[in-house]
Amino acid sequence: MKELEGNITIDKKLLESIRSIILDVRKNVFQKINADLLIAYWMIGKKIVETERENSIDNETSRQIILRLSKQLTGELGKGFSRSNLFNMKKFYLEYPSVQPLAGHLTWTHICELLVIEDKSKRSFYEKETINSSWSKRELKRQIDTSLYERLLLSSGKTNKEKVFELAQKGQEIAKADDILKSPYVFEFLGIPENKPLLEKDLEYKLIRHLEDFLLELGKGFMFVGSQQRITINNTHYYVDMVFYNKILKSYILIELKTTKLNISDGGQLNTYLNYYKTEVNDENDNPPIGIILCAEKDEIAAEYILSGFENNVFASKYTTILPDKQKLIDEVEQIINHN
Numbered sequence: 001m002k003e004l005e006g007n008i009t010i011d012k013k014l015l016e017s018i019r020s021i022i023l024d025v026r027k028n029v030f031q032k033i034n035a036d037l038l039i040a041y042w043m044i045g046k047k048i049v050e051t052e053r054e055n056s057i058d059n060e061t062s063r064q065i066i067l068r069l070s071k072q073l074t075g076e077l078g079k080g081f082s083r084s085n086l087f088n089m090k091k092f093y094l095e096y097p098s099v100q101p102l103a104g105h106l107t108w109t110h111i112c113e114l115l116v117i118e119d120k121s122k123r124s125f126y127e128k129e130t131i132n133s134s135w136s137k138r139e140l141k142r143q144i145d146t147s148l149y150e151r152l153l154l155s156s157g158k159t160n161k162e163k164v165f166e167l168a169q170k171g172q173e174i175a176k177a178d179d180i181l182k183s184p185y186v187f188e189f190l191g192i193p194e195n196k197p198l199l200e201k202d203l204e205y206k207l208i209r210h211l212e213d214f215l216l217e218l219g220k221g222f223m224f225v226g227s228q229q230r231i232t233i234n235n236t237h238y239y240v241d242m243v244f245y246n247k248i249l250k251s252y253i254l255i256e257l258k259t260t261k262l263n264i265s266d267g268g269q270l271n272t273y274l275n276y277y278k279t280e281v282n283d284e285n286d287n288p289p290i291g292i293i294l295c296a297e298k299d300e301i302a303a304e305y306i307l308s309g310f311e312n313n314v315f316a317s318k319y320t321t322i323l324p325d326k327q328k329l330i331d332e333v334e335q336i337i338n339h340n
Contacts (some may be wrong), residue, residue, distance in 0.1 A: 035103035038111065045093030048086070066090075072204075084233040091115050094122075106130060109137040113144065121168035122149045128171035139216055146217075148188040150329035154336075155183040155317070161337060174220055174248045177290045177313040184218070184318035185294060189213040192321040201259050202243055204205075204228075222250035233274045240273050252277050252289040261297035262316050274312040288312060294319045 022173055048069075052062055066086045073081035092111060096102065102304065110130055117123040126149065128197040130140050152162060152172060166173075174180055189204045192198060207214045215222050232238075244253040253296050256270050270291040276313070277289040293316040 004213065017197070027096045029106050033096055034107050037108055038106070041108060041111075042093055042096070042099040044086070044323070049093055053326035061161055073296050078294065088115055089110050092112070096335045102127075107137065110135075110140060113137060113140050117144070121164050124168040125149050125171060128169075132171050136325075142189075146188065146324060147324055147329045148182070150184045150326075150333050151184065151186075151324070153333050154297075156327065157180045172220065174246075176313065177249065178250070178288070179294070180219055180246065180249070181255070181315055181317055182217075184320050184324065185217060186324060187214070187217065187319055187321050188323050189217075190321055191278055194322045196325045198259050199320075200241070200259050202260060204232045205257065205259050207242070218244065221246045222253070223247060225252070229271055233272075233276065238273065246290075249287060251287045252281065254289055254291045256291070256293045258293060258295040260295065261299065262293060262303055262306060264306055266293050266295070266316070267314055271310045274314065278312070291315065292317065 002333070009231070048066070051057070052065075057065065067083050070083040070086055073086075090112070092099075092115060104115075114123050114127055114130075119127065126140065126144060127136065129143070129148075133139075135143065147165065152167065152275070155178075158175055163171060181287065186209075187207070189210050190203075204227055211224060215224065223245045225245055227242050229240045229243045230237055231240065240254050241257045242255040244255065245251070246253055254270065254273050256266065256273075258266060270293055274289045274291045282289065289312070291312060291314045293314070295316060295318060298316050298318050303316050
């Protein structure tokens with residue numbers, strides 16, 4: 001109870017209950033407004049398309065009509081009816097047969113980002129992930145810009161048409177250790193120029209400073225435990241660069257950072273740390289820990305020899321501090337699919 005003048009007190013539970021009611025109402029109102037707005041924009045797109053079809057209007061005439069429509073609506077109703085917005089409303093109707101599955105889940109700014117993606121499977125993936133992971137518009141844009149869809153396909157090592165269909169229908173499903181991997185990891189948010197020399201401790205420091213972005217890049221279910229986590233074996237101290245816990249897999253995730261290429265000793269080192277965590281740190285409800293070596297370069301053949309044969313899940317993946325070449329990743333995916 002909080003004491004006020006005249007010995008009058010306020011029950012903290014009462015205050016919290018009222019606060020919760022107001023916040024829930026505000027959230028519901030916001031979602032309702034967004035849902036109504038999506039439905040309205042979809043219906044506007046429908047009206048434009050139906051009018052064009054009824055009058056056999058060609059593309060050039062359509063552009064002129066939408067420009068005039070934009071000026072008229074903006075003058076009468078204010079912002080929100082720019083030419084690009086009206087074009088997006090038209091495309092929204094053409095690309096989505098029904099608006100109902102999206103209403104209440106996505107905002108118009110989400111839709112505008114998604115409509116830029118022409119590949120329907122890719123767009124469907126980002127749509128599912130935005131809903132499942134509650135991405136903001138900024139987070140969605142970052143995942144598109146860093147080619148998350150292509151990186152997940154390339155990470156599986158078995159990219160095929162079935163995998164494309166699976167991602168499009170369900171988004172990213174995490175059921176086993178290698179489901180959390182990406183190829184490569186992208187740390188463009190660190191602002192490090194390409195090919196600039198970097199010490200491992202500096203990379204670790206920068207990732208911690210940008211922890212929110214790093215967690216977004218790691219993916220679903222990651223919680224930060226700490227950096228330089230000490231392991232003591234026979235009175236000798238060792239330190240794991242970064243430790244996370246994934247609540248979906250119920251596993252500790254041990255990450256070692258290497259600013260050089262993957263070396264023979266890296267796999268054994270991380271495997272030792274995993275054995276320690278499995279024996280000394282894991283609770284009875286935890287699944288076996290997972291190890292990821294993030295390295296600047298990785299030779300696939302060498303990695304196969306270095307990482308195979310361990311009882312533990314030990315993986316290696318490249319990282320880059322600049323945005324990946326999107327077209328190159330798309331070409332890699334298409335090449336693998338076409339050879340299956």
